[in-house]
Amino acid sequence: MKTSRRHFLLLSMSAGSALMLTRAAFADTANKLSETDPKAQAVGYKEDASKVDKAKFPGYASGQTCANCSLFQGKANDAYGGCTLFGDKEVAAPGWCSSYSNM
Template sequence: MKKQDLSRRSFLKFGVAGLVAVPVAGLGWTTTAAAAERLDPESAEAQALQYVHQSEVEGQYCSNCLLYNDPSQEEWGPCAVFPGKVVAADGWCTAWVARG
């Protein structure tokens, strides 16, 4: 019976550790996104989607796009279209999709 208790105890320890790790991992992702390189509008990937730092399309901004991964970022934030880069919250590209 002791062996079963140890297994149950181990399971509970790992379960609690896993629950604690999830929010902590989220903090690391936010820090990584904040430290990411800004997308250069002159880069080939930006030009392919006509990305600009300042939108000229009324009501369409990166910050209100479905692909803007962190709407809480007010100046620069991650975008699913440009992994590893951050885009201007006031920016725009042809991949813009209305946030529902």
């Protein structure tokens, strides 16, 4: 089967677009902090503050979330944002850890 230059270019563009979308999806999850990460476990990080073990972390108070912590580097309406504790990893805005600070 003979492939025309036009057909080759269309196939190349389709493959390139698919690769870019795959990389974007991977990058989106690659920077999110996992609860199983050793650094996250060391401070009791949870992606959902309502799931914090209050017996294990008595310093937790209702309403404390990463989004209103002074260490959170995201904007108020961001679902995820940077945290000074975790370098290039992003934390969930509704999350919590024992390093919570509102100062």
